[in-house]
Amino acid sequence: MTPDLRAGWRGPSLGVLVAAGLALVVLGTIGVVAWTARGLSGLSSWDLRAVWFTLWQAALSATLSVGLAVPVARALARRRFAGRRLLVLLLGAPFLLPSIVAILGLVAVFGRRGWVNAALAALGLPEVTIYGWQGVILAHVFFNLPLATRLLVHGWAAIPTERLRLAASLGFAPRDIGRHLERPMLREIAPGAWLAVFLVCLTSFTVALALGGGPRATTVELAIYQAFRFDADLGRAASLGLVQVIISLAALAIAGRVAAPAGFGAGLDRPAELDGPRGWRVPADAAVIGLAAGFLLTPLASVMIAGVPRLPALPQSVWLAAGRSVAMALTSAALTVLLALPLALALSQGPARGARRWIEAAGMLPLIASPLVLGTGLFLVLRHWAATEDLAIPVTIGVNAIMALPFALRALIPAARTMQADYGRLAASLGLRGAARLRYLVLPRLRAPLGFGAGLAAALAMGDLGVIALFGDARNATLPLLLYQLMGRYRMADAAGAAVLLMGLSFALFWLFDRGGRR
Numbered sequence: 001m002t003p004d005l006r007a008g009w010r011g012p013s014l015g016v017l018v019a020a021g022l023a024l025v026v027l028g029t030i031g032v033v034a035w036t037a038r039g040l041s042g043l044s045s046w047d048l049r050a051v052w053f054t055l056w057q058a059a060l061s062a063t064l065s066v067g068l069a070v071p072v073a074r075a076l077a078r079r080r081f082a083g084r085r086l087l088v089l090l091l092g093a094p095f096l097l098p099s100i101v102a103i104l105g106l107v108a109v110f111g112r113r114g115w116v117n118a119a120l121a122a123l124g125l126p127e128v129t130i131y132g133w134q135g136v137i138l139a140h141v142f143f144n145l146p147l148a149t150r151l152l153v154h155g156w157a158a159i160p161t162e163r164l165r166l167a168a169s170l171g172f173a174p175r176d177i178g179r180h181l182e183r184p185m186l187r188e189i190a191p192g193a194w195l196a197v198f199l200v201c202l203t204s205f206t207v208a209l210a211l212g213g214g215p216r217a218t219t220v221e222l223a224i225y226q227a228f229r230f231d232a233d234l235g236r237a238a239s240l241g242l243v244q245v246i247i248s249l250a251a252l253a254i255a256g257r258v259a260a261p262a263g264f265g266a267g268l269d270r271p272a273e274l275d276g277p278r279g280w281r282v283p284a285d286a287a288v289i290g291l292a293a294g295f296l297l298t299p300l301a302s303v304m305i306a307g308v309p310r311l312p313a314l315p316q317s318v319w320l321a322a323g324r325s326v327a328m329a330l331t332s333a334a335l336t337v338l339l340a341l342p343l344a345l346a347l348s349q350g351p352a353r354g355a356r357r358w359i360e361a362a363g364m365l366p367l368i369a370s371p372l373v374l375g376t377g378l379f380l381v382l383r384h385w386a387a388t389e390d391l392a393i394p395v396t397i398g399v400n401a402i403m404a405l406p407f408a409l410r411a412l413i414p415a416a417r418t419m420q421a422d423y424g425r426l427a428a429s430l431g432l433r434g435a436a437r438l439r440y441l442v443l444p445r446l447r448a449p450l451g452f453g454a455g456l457a458a459a460l461a462m463g464d465l466g467v468i469a470l471f472g473d474a475r476n477a478t479l480p481l482l483l484y485q486l487m488g489r490y491r492m493a494d495a496a497g498a499a500v501l502l503m504g505l506s507f508a509l510f511w512l513f514d515r516g517g518r519r
Helices: 011-036 045-078 084-090 099-110 115-122 133-157 161-169 174-202 206-211 220-229 234-255 281-313 316-349 353-368 371-382 388-429 434-462 467-471 479-488 492-518
Strands: none
Touching (some): 011 316, 011 353, 011 388, 045 084, 045 133, 045 174, 045 281, 099 115, 099 133, 099 206, 099 281, 099 479, 099 492, 133 281, 161 174, 206 220, 206 479, 220 234, 220 371, 234 353, 234 371, 316 353, 316 434, 316 479, 316 492, 353 388, 371 467, 388 434, 388 467, 434 492, 467 479, 479 492
16 A cells, blocks of 8 residues: 555644734735725826936846956856856855845945945045945845856856867867857846836835935835824825735746757756866956955955954944844744745645645745835734734734745755655655654654744844834844944944944854755
8 A cells, every 4th residue: 555645744724824813914914915906097297206216226236247257257157267166155245234234345345435435535536425325226236146146157057078079179269169058048047137126126215225316226115114203194005015016026927938948958967167268368267256256245244344452342232233133034034934835745645736835936926025114014914903013023023034935945945855765655655744754754854944044034034124123223233233323323343343243143043944954
């Protein structure tokens, strides 16, 4: 008798409940926002200008990020040098780096008293300003150039070695390799990378809050914050939130229709061997890599130089905010794992293909709503039962846990399916169920992706400045909010020390969870 793979484990039913609850929260809050909105006709000309700025800055930021990433990724793909692996690893750091820390570093380099303006003044040239649309785009390129580069480096690495050897045997020149191998790969990878960056820039809040503002540099997210926080106009905030959801849905709908397959066919999965051309292209690649590394690492180095000596003298309020942020990040990470694990298990052993698709779609739902849209919706639902200040901590924890869920789920699903395929029948035949199955099968086999997902959720929650800026005040300020307030008071020395503390805690939480999962 064939053992029933689903017998003895109540994961699918729990996963269905979690998926239903998640859909209720996300779609329910969006529904409340839509219900409260006064319709798109209620938007003022200032709001429409914010919508237009959001669209064009996201398009320009994505174009610059991907356009600059192409030569960087190509240079990294075809050159081998000491520290290359470390540099590629560091390219992932901006994704975990709290936005407000990176902004502080950019201000230190490109601000009025920064290194760049000091050099321009020494040369007798006019200074540049980082505040306004140019600062928003510069910060977006800083955050997203590494992301686009990582995606394109993977694209170069995915070119089958057999095609490269064939090109070498046919005596292809660099332009022939570009025409027959690199351009088809870019047509497949670049549109997806562009849209990923575009979506990230659409929901930009911290960057616009710190460097933007004013009629020419306000994003929809910032307009929601201003309508909610300063104008107390919930209807307008809801209308803007509805616009944000519509734009995100439209971008996601386009995402699956623009990429063209490269058509290389299958290879033998051997490591890629793309020998770089010699001559003038060697120093050109070195210059590209050096400029990219300098652009990405100099702001972080400036924060470290200014902030590390200040750490022992930080005021007590910074340490209290740091403790509050750590507690919130740990709670948010635990909640993310508790939501993601039943969903992943349900997807690995669900009863039907249609049900699995529905559960997976529920897990990806947070991608259509920004943290501020979710926060606004939750406030509209809960405002009759609690004061805004009392909602700050629980709503921030809940929204951060939900927003990190798609990333944790992406890490868990492949491992859960492999576990089910390899050990599902054996566990069913042994009658392993409930807590025993969780202890002896699930947690040991899924420990690594669980650790990665928890670390990612903790790091993202640690650096969040979205929802807490909407609800928080001096009583419940987290470390990112306090850092932003220090910058607003021009206490830059304390801000640099707080930034180093925030950066260290974010990376430490991710490292502890990720390493703990892999042990």
